[in-house]
Amino acid sequence: xxxxxxxxxxxxxxxxxxxxxxxxxxxxxxxxxxxxxxxxxxxxxxxxxxxxxxxxxxxxxxxxxxxxxxxxxxxxxxxxxxxxxxxxxxxxxxxxxxxxxxxxxxxxxxxxxxxxxxxxxxxxxxxxxxxxxxxxxxxxxxxxxxxxxxxxxxxxxxxxxxxxxxxxxxxxxxxxxxxxxxxxxxxxxxxxxxxxxxxxxxxxxxxxxxxxxxxxxxxxxxxxxxxxxxxxxxxxxxxxxxxxxxxxxxxxxxxxxxxxxxxxxxxxxxxxxxxxxxxxxxxxxxxxxxxxxxxxxxxxxxxxxxxxxxxxxxxxxxxxxxxxxxxxxxxxxxxxxxxxxxxxxxxxxxxxxxxxxxxxxxxxxxxxxxxxxxxxxxxxxxxxxxxxxxxxxxxxxxxxxxxxxxxxxxxxxxxxxxxxxxxxxxx
Amino acid sequence: xxxxxxxxxxxxxxxxxxxxxxxxxxxxxxxxxxxxxxxxxxxxxxxxxxxxxxxxxxxxxxxxxxxxxxxxxxxxxxxxxxxxxxxxxxxxxxxxxxxxxxxxxxxxxxxxxxxxxxxxxxxxxxxxxxxxxxxxxxxxxxxxxxxxxxxxxxxxxxxxxxxxxxxxxxxxxxxxxxxxxxxxxxxxxxxxxxxxxxxxxxxxxxxxxxxxxxxxxxxxxxxxxxxxxxxxxxxxxxxxxxxxxxxxxxxxxxxxxxxxxxxxxxxxxxxxxxxxxxxxxxxxxxxxxxxxxxxxxxxxxxxxxxxxxxxxxxxxxxxxxxxxxxxxxxxxxxxxxxxxxxxxxxxxxxxxxxxxxxxxxxxxxxxxxxxxxxxxxxxxxxxxxxxxxxxxxxxxxxxxxxxxxxxxxxxxxxxxxxxxxxxxxxx
Numbered sequence: 001x002x003x004x005x006x007x008x009x010x011x012x013x014x015x016x017x018x019x020x021x022x023x024x025x026x027x028x029x030x031x032x033x034x035x036x037x038x039x040x041x042x043x044x045x046x047x048x049x050x051x052x053x054x055x056x057x058x059x060x061x062x063x064x065x066x067x068x069x070x071x072x073x074x075x076x077x078x079x080x081x082x083x084x085x086x087x088x089x090x091x092x093x094x095x096x097x098x099x100x101x102x103x104x105x106x107x108x109x110x111x112x113x114x115x116x117x118x119x120x121x122x123x124x125x126x127x128x129x130x131x132x133x134x135x136x137x138x139x140x141x142x143x144x145x146x147x148x149x150x151x152x153x154x155x156x157x158x159x160x161x162x163x164x165x166x167x168x169x170x171x172x173x174x175x176x177x178x179x180x181x182x183x184x185x186x187x188x189x190x191x192x193x194x195x196x197x198x199x200x201x202x203x204x205x206x207x208x209x210x211x212x213x214x215x216x217x218x219x220x221x222x223x224x225x226x227x228x229x230x231x232x233x234x235x236x237x238x239x240x241x242x243x244x245x246x247x248x249x250x251x252x253x254x255x256x257x258x259x260x261x262x263x264x265x266x267x268x269x270x271x272x273x274x275x276x277x278x279x280x281x282x283x284x285x286x287x288x289x290x291x292x293x294x295x296x297x298x299x300x301x302x303x304x305x306x307x308x309x310x311x312x313x314x315x316x317x318x319x320x321x322x323x324x325x326x327x328x329x330x331x332x333x334x335x336x337x338x339x340x341x342x343x344x345x346x347x348x349x350x351x352x353x354x355x356x357x358x359x360x361x362x363x364x365x366x367x368x369x370x371x372x373x374x375x376x377x378x379x380x381x382x383x384x385x386x387x388x389x390x391x392x393x394x395x396x397x398x399x400x401x402x403x404x405x406x407x408x409x410x411x412x413x414x415x416x417x418x419x420x421x422x423x424x425x426x427x
Numbered sequence: 428x429x430x431x432x433x434x435x436x437x438x439x440x441x442x443x444x445x446x447x448x449x450x451x452x453x454x455x456x457x458x459x460x461x462x463x464x465x466x467x468x469x470x471x472x473x474x475x476x477x478x479x480x481x482x483x484x485x486x487x488x489x490x491x492x493x494x495x496x497x498x499x500x501x502x503x504x505x506x507x508x509x510x511x512x513x514x515x516x517x518x519x520x521x522x523x524x525x526x527x528x529x530x531x532x533x534x535x536x537x538x539x540x541x542x543x544x545x546x547x548x549x550x551x552x553x554x555x556x557x558x559x560x561x562x563x564x565x566x567x568x569x570x571x572x573x574x575x576x577x578x579x580x581x582x583x584x585x586x587x588x589x590x591x592x593x594x595x596x597x598x599x600x601x602x603x604x605x606x607x608x609x610x611x612x613x614x615x616x617x618x619x620x621x622x623x624x625x626x627x628x629x630x631x632x633x634x635x636x637x638x639x640x641x642x643x644x645x646x647x648x649x650x651x652x653x654x655x656x657x658x659x660x661x662x663x664x665x666x667x668x669x670x671x672x673x674x675x676x677x678x679x680x681x682x683x684x685x686x687x688x689x690x691x692x693x694x695x696x697x698x699x700x701x702x703x704x705x706x707x708x709x710x711x712x713x714x715x716x717x718x719x720x721x722x723x724x725x726x727x728x729x730x731x732x733x734x735x736x737x738x739x740x741x742x743x744x745x746x747x748x749x750x751x752x753x754x755x756x757x758x759x760x761x762x763x764x765x766x767x768x769x770x771x772x773x774x775x776x777x778x779x780x781x782x783x784x785x786x787x788x789x790x791x792x793x794x795x796x797x798x799x800x801x802x803x804x805x806x807x808x809x810x811x812x813x814x815x816x817x818x819x820x821x822x823x824x825x826x827x828x829x830x831x832x833x834x835x836x837x838x839x840x841x842x843x844x845x846x847x848x849x850x851x852x853x854x
Binding site for chain 1: 428429430431432433435436437438439440444446447458459460461463464465466467468469470471472474475489490491492493495497499501511512514515516517521522523525526531535545553555556558560561563564571677680681682729730731760762774775778779781782785788789790792793794795796797805806809810
């Protein structure tokens, strides 16, 4: 028997109910924040990702050549396609442009718990503003997504790549090596970082202070105290530290008061420029990061007029996993009524009643296998139907149906003409 | 500038609103008929489609080899993956199994109006019954999908491949050539059909009668008259004609009274067995077919216990096109309020109000670019906001905001504490 490809998933009815409920929570949250949905194709010209993605992602690309000789790629992430769409067409729209999207992505990596070769991302981009209130609202939006899905605990970590860039610039660290440096930082590879700084003849004391900085983590509540210390140690970051302080202040206004300042966040991609953030969900254990984002600039890469952007991506599958792990239960769409005709005239009446009740908005199923009563009841029960309607010959003669409430077993005889009303009053 | 690949599409905010409204109509309709949603991966092992799809589809496949050497295919249609999922896992569930799905498919064909290389299908399968009420309800479901989306005119055509198979069997037409025969029939290639029948030494008079049969089209209202004629001409189809008659009767009970009997429908794929149907939407012009389906059997192909199935696929993109052509307009999610702070204290108050109003379920946007009033008003107007809230210094001093209704221009001063109430009363 043919199986599905390794690292991919099929989704059962129960899984889809949960996914659709979470999708709906995310969409509703996006609208609350003034974001509207867009979508891009599943595959793109290979060039888009080879030029724009980090080396790790490029090594995991699903590339192929179409029958017209085009080099194509199944998208490994959604920001690059969205910015391509912006550069092709959306650039005409008034700024700031607030857009979100939910789509599947593909990476050839070793399948493991919570990691799949086809996975879903929910993301948002705020294009056309570099103001502190822009990034503060975006971060609030990301956090509110997780809150509205119903997750109980999540930890926001906030950093700023500009601090690092300022310090590196102050040391005249070559710009072309900053990408590799940030990659090593993203991996927490302190040995490589130390070696790279020593290569540039940065004094040992400065290297030590820098390594301390990128390992700096503290509660947002301590920000005011730490602010002075940071400024004292790295006067070159003054301007950005001031801006960072303002973002922290605005986040508090937005009700985001508990978070961690983590100056070691580097994000894998080197198009990030300023504030970066990540959100972890503790219930997920080791692979706990569900969201990452920040301020970035793609102008140069896309040969378009540079424009300030910020955005984030939420790992939809990990959110779903956390949802299940935290014992959250999606409200299931209910199968309201199952109709059991017990004869050919009963079947004709069943069809008529199914029509009427469906028009009134009830979810209806009926015997489609011409089975006996007990098999039908077993089936109705397996489908978790609320009510069963019997159309036996006795009932047909009387112009009525027998309604059984499946939870109590109570039975009521209801005239055909009263049936819609009867169920409307129960609902 | 990098463009999207040929034959694919980006979807703007307006397009996505329409698509999501149509998706929602289709999902709601499916639930009314007792169908629940599932999903399968975007790519499958190539074998699945190479073995199961018609030759035309195989020629249009997007195939590729992954880094592990697996031959994969971007799915060209959704029935084969769904049946694979059934054979792998869902076979354990009680029958009949009623499942639906909405997904993207890929075919390398020449892009033209309403035809894309990435396109969407909405489909349903009814697995585990061969009763007339099963296929009659399925067809009703398909028609109701289009009605509930709001399309005004659509034409259902109903055929039965079993008639043709019975006649061919009666003539001892070789089974292994029936697939090719049905393919020629699907293309309306009368010359090939005639040649194939002549090759088997079918008498000229029989060939003529057969060609007449497959070109037979009549209104469902004429069925009772035509029934006798058909039976007279092809007595071998008696049993299936009786069953067909019953399906026509049940369809009428389901309220589907206006349709065409079209005995020339062959469907492209040779796994169809009995009743087949197609639905056209006249407003689409030449490429007007939006739905196709019927009774089929996949057991042999999948090496599973044979089981009676029926199903259909609706071309989601064509439905969307028809929706627009018929002048239907999706109700847009509204941006309710745009908040304009005119100072730093105004910004802090704006954030506080945005929080409050979002929690109450309003869709809120605010100035994120620190712009002046007139630029903000222009932006709010471009985003079709219903109300603008000004937080000028005068207002802040008085503890109130100025609310402007964008449609009338009327302005009202509202105390901060009253603002949520004020908007709730307007909604």
